[in-house]
Amino acid sequence: MQTVTTPVPSALAHRVVGTDVTLVGPDGRPLADQEVRVEQVRHAFGFGNIGFDLIGLANGETGRPAGAGDDDAAMHHEVGSAAPEQAEHLAELWLDVFNMATLPFYWRAFEPERGRPDTVRLRRAAQWFAERGVTVKGHPLVWHTLAPSWLLGLPTDEVERAVRDRITRDVTDMAGAVTVWDAINEVVIMPVFTAEENAVTPLAQRLGRVGIVRLAFDTARAADPSVTLLLNDFNLSPAYEQLVEECLEAGVRIDALGLQSHMHQGYWGEEKTQAVLERFARFGLPLHLTETTLVSGDLMPPEIVDLNDYQVPSWPSTPDGEARQADELVRHCTTLMAHPSVEAFTYWGISDDGAWLGAPAGLVRTDGTPKPAYDALRRLVKEDWWLAPTTVRTDDAGRVRVEGFAGTYRVEVGGRSAAFELGAQGPRAVEVSPV
Template structure:
């Protein structure tokens, strides 16, 4: 754990009996229950499996067996799930949002101890056709209304949102008609960011709101600086790293993270992928332009992916500014662009990358059930990654700056 000191701590745990006296020379089993660090993945696959089939078959349902198998794999690694709130998919018909299925899925995940995130409140892509042709003032009114309705309606179950997605390109996006790009062109990027954050903040002051983008150039830095200078409160900076053209390497990632860490805000790696098949040709500018009939996972690609997953996660968790890593896909079945990005093959079998990541999250960075004997003062020393723990089933926490904790055991 030498390179993870910013993620780990040590506490003196006092073990008390029912009479509140220290239990001396007592063996207790201490085990980690959850990481503080957000190890995330999309939970899109669960919407149909938990909530049933939606409008136009979107995220359609499947068998109970598939749900159980997928949940076992997903929950074996991750503690934070991103659910889809793309306006065009969530409300394809005006006034008929897909609220029931998303609430059922969010609650199902939350009951399993998963932190649920909504993505996104405002974006120019995947927009409903019924917005087209409306006056800009009406588009803005409806956008504000959508943000308030979502954040208020899901408060308590979803208190983490990508407030606005890809604002850098938003005013000049030219890949299909939508009503948000003209609004962004007329109002400006900072005004769009302000609208998303201030509406969401008012609707749920306890929410964590993320500014998210794929553009990691100086253009994003300029936007962040403008937003901060305008007095807009953002809670985290979202950074996308879809690496369909190959792993960018530790040196690139460290320099990029340092550039954005200088704003003093937590960094959320909101969308990250690494392939287990052939890489996308380097000349492709927009990843969406590379769509082929079949993109299989290969044995060589799977070994490469497993190695790169370990390198990537080590570098990210090793950087003190990173608070969250959200991978973009648990399985190749239905993956974005059909790319073999998942930890599971399309048939549900686990790739080497699954075991490789498990060896980190639930191995090297995890305290398994460990017997410890209390001393004369009824204490044991617990060292581990920040998170939730239990001693003989009684909960305690290990947090930054904490030096002591107490549990009371039954007789």
């Protein structure tokens, strides 16, 4: 039996799955001694990016949405869509590498006036990605930052009802299009947050951290039992570990842990990254690196504690910075792929245009040209970690063996094709009938 295989370094061998594929004709008989073309279609591993820039394109908009130039929107990247003249080009670059999109459900921007959420526009965007084979995640359902101002002044009981109603409505409305949610964001700091007045922090104080996590997860799961729900945080200290422990002990069902890795102040390095992964892998839950950034210009000074406090009039990308960013992104992604608990990572921005904090952290320059980091990531995802189209012959039983990264593959024989999965659960024989 001939074998189609993806050569990989030993550190990534656990990502490779082998399967015997038997091809049969319309009559059910094996297609023996036939020339077969095998190719990879999609990774099972989530290579993600935010999809904010493409919301306008997905909705057929001819200009930027209202508010896209506001300081608050630019700071949090809550609204921004790419300019129409760049959107189609960005979409081509985006779809050529990524298979998982994060869309913004920041409550303040999503529902600035109570009872008038931006549901139609965000669902169209989610469907646009889903139609192109992209997994869509909503970010986030509960967060103290960017909570709507109309919650202020309401009794805490009414705030709780509004939070529950928001979760139920949005998870229900997005069912089938958004299949992953950051159920709650940055809970470690939530009860003690003082940077701005909001109505969610008092609710977290009353319910406690575990209580508000339970509220988010239980309400979302009741609305759509099929969704994958993440607990997400930037605070990767022992306090987050304690929160995870307490939630699991209390019976809260967490599907995956979200770990933010905004590296505006410099690359963590392999040793720190590995240590973080090991600390959180002990819970036996899948790990998602939910928010990754690496700048291609000057680094943010190390004395800055809250990244939002660093405001500069100009933060350009530089040739030296772009070379550094490319090298660090390859090293970071390779470290993540080498750890068996990591099942997804999301880079926080395709373009420098409107990037979070104005940092040159995107993979594409403001003029639409890819940076070296984009090219380097594409080589990893679509070349080094990808099964190139290969032609082999079936044996007397109509079989070929396929070994590659877990994901979706296609076989073609005699002008007919069929898709099959190489599953992360391990090798198993697959029978396909090309049509």
